[in-house]
Amino acid sequence: MSVLKASAAAGQRGPVDHDIRSQIVEAADEHFSHYGYGKTTVADLAKAIGFSKAYIYKFFDSKQAIGEAICARCLGSIMETVDEAVAGGKSATDKIRRLFNTISALSVELFFSDRKLYDIAAYSCAERWPSSEAYVARVEAMLTAIIREGREAGEFERKTPIDEAARAIMMAFQPFMNPMMLQYNLDAVPDGANEVVSLVLRSLAP
Template identity: 25%
Template sequence: MATTETLTAERILAATEEVLRRHGAAKATVVDVARVLGVSHASVYRHFRTKAALREAVTKRWLDRTSDALSGVVDADGPAEDRLRRWLTGLFAAKQHKAGDDPELFATYTVLVGEASEVVDEHIADLTGQLARIVRQGMENTEFTPSDPATTARALFEATARYHDPAYAPEWSRADAEEAFTALLDLLVRGLRP
């Protein structure tokens, strides 16, 4: 089945996601991706030199969706405290949706994230960098006590890990998860105030 559409990296990544959803990380192959696209596997390899490179790229794409959605909160108007709350709440909500809306794909990506440590490290650096910008703005506006923004951001990220680290995904659907998250967020914000 040949295709007349131009083969792009984005089309390959979308097809890879479809294949991963259908077959899981253990069984998905480049040949499966090529079949979905109606091209040879050599065509896929022209864009991604190895299966590992393709898996890293699709993992990065998946993680970037969260980072991109949260970046708008960083640059929004309003008090830093409000933006910090929206950002952390947005991160929790994004992870809840990923786990709850498509559990098979979430499980697959959890496997891929375990394989792509450099991609994950970059993702965490991006997220903590966004948090650091909010913290820095809060310090500049005297909403938050002066400290090192990067260290504070990392502490906030680690303190809320239960609400965004995939290892805790089974707990995100608990009846009291939202209430517990809000209580933690209130405690953290109080600790930042002068």
């Protein structure tokens, strides 16, 4: 499974591929699913796993670092599917539609079918974790590349600075991408998300 590289090592200590690290993450994943991220402490995890707090701190410098490992894995899986969807686009217009429709559908599926993932994703956005920041940056970079491709093909207008266009589109789609906002727009997926994408595409027209 893909992991966002910019955040994969955030707060981690020791060998990256150490088996104990994986055991801690899997146990934390299970514990968060029962008690939630916010109500769980490192002491709780240590007791549940059967390790000492000191031993856990040999691999992660905080509870957030453990949450980062889970969040990076989750967001990495979204981007893996998004990459495949966008690669299958026949035009820049099609790629933008695939980009945001895939993100909104997967975000609903992953974050809200599993409450622990929603809790972690919400914390990552509110506290601007590296995993969340890397995810947004990667989506914006992909969007910028697609806009550039569309301009070169004559599909999109060229007057608006490309960075300004990308930032504005990212802000317009936050209600269907940011888990803290998406929770209030679940009934608007997929139709509402697709309408926003259509509005964005009209704004890009030459």
